[in-house]
Amino acid sequence: DAGITQSPRHKVTETGTPVTLRCHQTENHRYMYWYRQDPGHGLRLIHYSYGVKDTDKGEVSDGYSVSRSKTEDFLLTLESATSSQTSVYFCAISGNEGPNTEAFFGQGTRLTVV
Amino acid sequence: SQQGEEDPQALSIQEGENATMNCSYKTSINNLQWYRQNSGRGLVHLILIRSNEREKHSGRLRVTLDTSKKSSSLLITASRAADTASYFCATDKGGDSSYKLIFGSGTRLLVRP
Numbered sequence: 001d002a003g004i005t006q007s008p009r010h011k012v013t014e015t016g017t018p019v020t021l022r023c024h025q026t027e028n029h030r031y032m033y034w035y036r037q038d039p040g041h042g043l044r045l046i047h048y049s050y051g052v053k054d055t056d057k058g059e060v061s062d063g064y065s066v067s068r069s070k071t072e073d074f075l076l077t078l079e080s081a082t083s084s085q086t087s088v089y090f091c092a093i094s095g096n097e098g099p100n101t102e103a104f105f106g107q108g109t110r111l112t113v114v
Numbered sequence: 115s116q117q118g119e120e121d122p123q124a125l126s127i128q129e130g131e132n133a134t135m136n137c138s139y140k141t142s143i144n145n146l147q148w149y150r151q152n153s154g155r156g157l158v159h160l161i162l163i164r165s166n167e168r169e170k171h172s173g174r175l176r177v178t179l180d181t182s183k184k185s186s187s188l189l190i191t192a193s194r195a196a197d198t199a200s201y202f203c204a205t206d207k208g209g210d211s212s213y214k215l216i217f218g219s220g221t222r223l224l225v226r227p
Contacts (some may be wrong), residue, residue: 033215042120042219043157044200050213058214090156092215099206099215100145105156 003027006019006106007090013113019078021109025071031094032074033057034066036065036087043090049074081113109113118220120203133190135221138183138204143214146179146186146219147204152222170191193225 003026013019023032031050035043035058040071047066055066063085066076078085088110094103121136137146145164149157163170163179163186165195170177190197202220206213 024132031213035217040219043217045214045216049212056213058217092157096213098213099204100162101203102147102159102162103215105155105158107156108154 002092004091004106006089006109008109009030009107010110011112012033013081013111014081015113016080019081020090020110021076021078021089021111022034023074023076023093023106025074025093025106027095028071029093029095031103032070033092033094034064034074034076035090035092036060036085037090037108038087046076046089068075076083078111082111083113084109086113087111120201120221122221123219124222124224126226127193128226129195130192131135131193133193133197133214133223133225135201135223137186137188137218139186139203139218140184141207143181143205143207145206146177147215148175148177148186149200149202149204149217151200153199160201173175185192191198191222192225198223198225 005024007022033048034046044060049055049068067075088108090108091106092103147162150159151157161172174191179186200220200222202217205215
């Protein structure tokens with residue numbers, strides 16, 4: 001399995017609080033992605049990174065921010081969590097060819113906003 | 115709206131039968147990938163087909179790509195109960211958005227023993 005770890009694996013938080021999810025990789029891959037998965041919607045891209053300090057928005061970026069200060073870590077922050085952000089969040093990584101090569105996924109973080 | 119849309123949303127077949135899933139997309143692409151997800155787990159890559167390829171095989175998997183129709187199909191032959199999972203297609207978006215990897219909503223496959 002590719003060395004990709006998401007933390008925490010489960011979190012319950014209250015509406016209005018900030019939340020940070022971490023994705024850590026040991027593969028030295030250039031590209032990192034954050035997705036959310038909801039029933040009926042498949043995986044939707046939130047933000048992605050194509051290098052250290054190089055990030056861009058995906059399809060559903062409102063209410064989320066990201067940071068990548070080093071190759072191995074990609075952080076996803078919910079600035080003020082809302083119930084609509086209750087979801088399963090997946091991190092993925094891929095090599096220098098980005099979307100033109102295989103992506104490897106973490107095990108997911110189940111976030112519940114109450 | 116999503117780049118890739120799978121069809122059907124759900125499929126139930128008997129073990130030993132073939133399963134065919136389809137994916138349609140909207141913009142030009144450089145490649146298309148198929149992934150599998152077992153319940154509660156992360157996605158696992160199955161196969162990648164480039165825009166200049168029409169067909170690709172990997173074990174019991176056969177993928178076709180028709181860029182003129184902006185569609186792809188995934189065929190699983192001689193299905194097994196262990197093939198029960200959700201299957202997703204994913205594409206880049208070509209052009210200036212080529213860094214993005216966009217997934218469809220998936221097909222849930224149930225293979226009955």
